[in-house]
Amino acid sequence: MITTDTLIIGAGPAGAACAGGLKRRGIPFLLLDKAVFPRNKTCAGWVTPEVFRTLNLSPAGYPHSLKEFREFVIHLRRRSVYLPVRQYAIRRIEFDRFLLEHYGLEPLHHQVREIRQEGDHFIVDDRFRARRLVGAGGSYCPVAAQFFPERKEKKEMWISAIEEEFEYPVKDERCHLWFRLPDLPGYAWYVPKGGGYLNIGIGGYTQTMKEKGTTIRRQWESFLHLLAADGLLPDRTPHGRGYNYLIRRKDPPLQKGNVMIIGDAAGLATPDMGEGIGPALESGLLAAGAIATGRPLTARSIRKNSFNHLKVAGQILWRSLSPFSASIAKNSAASA
Numbered sequence: 515m516i517t518t519d520t521l522i523i524g525a526g527p528a529g530a531a532c533a534g535g536l537k538r539r540g541i542p543f544l545l546l547d548k549a550v551f552p553r554n555k556t557c558a559g560w561v562t563p564e565v566f567r568t569l570n571l572s573p574a575g576y577p578h579s580l581k582e583f584r585e586f587v588i589h590l591r592r593r594s595v596y597l598p599v600r601q602y603a604i605r606r607i608e609f610d611r612f613l614l615e616h617y618g619l620e621p622l623h624h625q626v627r628e629i630r631q632e633g634d635h636f637i638v639d640d641r642f643r644a645r646r647l648v649g650a651g652g653s654y655c656p657v658a659a660q661f662f663p664e665r666k667e668k669k670e671m672w673i674s675a676i677e678e679e680f681e682y683p684v685k686d687e688r689c690h691l692w693f694r695l696p697d698l699p700g701y702a703w704y705v706p707k708g709g710g711y712l713n714i715g716i717g718g719y720t721q722t723m724k725e726k727g728t729t730i731r732r733q734w735e736s737f738l739h740l741l742a743a744d745g746l747l748p749d750r751t752p753h754g755r756g757y758n759y760l761i762r763r764k765d766p767p768l769q770k771g772n773v774m775i776i777g778d779a780a781g782l783a784t785p786d787m788g789e790g791i792g793p794a795l796e797s798g799l800l801a802a803g804a805i806a807t808g809r810p811l812t813a814r815s816i817r818k819n820s821f822n823h824l825k826v827a828g829q830i831l832w833r834s835l836s837p838f839s840a841s842i843a844k845n846s847a848a849s850a
């Protein structure tokens with residue numbers, strides 16, 4: 515039996531940040547993951563400047579494929595408008611391994627199956643013994659499932675998503691987002707990456723789609739037709755990989771006694787855009803601080819939205835009222 519103070523389950527962004535924070539403070543921990551890194555994760559890989567700030571890293575210092583976007587092309591029904599931004603895209607297969615290197619971590623390869631309590635300790639698979647558990651295992655984290663079962667009942671907050679990332683001579687280097695597609699209570703994306711990769715995908719509220727009598731797979735097929743019509747679809751037909759995750763509602767509980775959950779395990783992705791990498795990192799660092807100080811872990815200080823709604827709505831309204839906005843976007847796409 516291996517004994518430690520804190521056992522972190524999951525070495526994605528949330529688990530890596532938590533382990534990094536504990537390591538910096540000299541607090542003993544073990545970090546487990548069922549995958550061997552580099553591993554892929556179903557994700558568009560869009561990251562905000564806040565992510566780099568959280569990592570104390572300038573985007574220029576990131577040593578792998580990075581794409582910078584100075585504008586998003588927003589498609590709203592028949593109109594297309596530009597939104598000036600400074601945003602980035604990474605590839606998760608590179609980024610998640612980079613995080614482990616950044617924090618100087620080497621996770622143990624182990625899939626957690628059974629957790630039981632013995633006095634004031636937790637025994638995991640009869641192999642690990644710890645005083646404290648941190649669940650960072652994503653949407654289906656075993657710690658969250660066992661100690662925070664009420665999380666699953668928030669049916670209206672689950673998102674279904676499909677994406678595919680592939681090597682491809684990208685036709686348009688800009689990031690496109692489609693909102694208000696018929697029957698999709700969410701949005702679709704076209705995200706070029708560094709190194710000649712492209713990520714396309716869609717995501718929407720599972721329950722609302724059910725009520726509308728549609729499925730994420732059907733929406734994915736419609737989206738592929740739309741991309742083909744816009745001349746953005748590759749010659750091959752992407753199959754798409756699906757995944758579900760929980761969107762944040764208010765401040766979800768992150769701690770019960772000596773058990774904490776962070777990142778997707780806690781459902782911290784932003785409700786406006788489904789951005790989860792930043793909140794996963796923030797919650798991991800906060801968990802390490804809470805363990806070090808003994809103060810309770812809460813979600814209160816974790817970023818709630820990806821964008822300032824009023825500012826974005828104002829920009830979109832202003833641009834979409836311009837009679838030229840649609841044709842400007844089309845002309846610019848053609849010349850890109």
Ligand SMILES: Cc1cc2nc3c(=O)[nH]c(=O)nc-3n(C[C@H](O)[C@H](O)[C@H](O)COP(=O)(O)OP(=O)(O)OC[C@H]3O[C@@H](n4cnc5c(N)ncnc54)[C@H](O)[C@@H]3O)c2cc1C
Nearest residue numbers: 524526527528548557558559560626651652777778790791
């Ligand atoms: C299609 C899609 C697109 C997305 N696009 C974006 C985007 O563009 N930008 C953004 O910010 N967010 C995006 N997200 C959300 C983002 O991917 C997640 O919020 C983020 O990965 C959460 O990080 P995490 O560390 O909590 O979990 P994860 O990254 O899921 O890591 C969890 C880790 O736990 C491990 N694990 C799981 N179970 C066990 C077990 N039993 N034992 C041991 N290890 C285990 C897994 O192997 C994994 O490595 C997207 C999500 C989807 C589904």
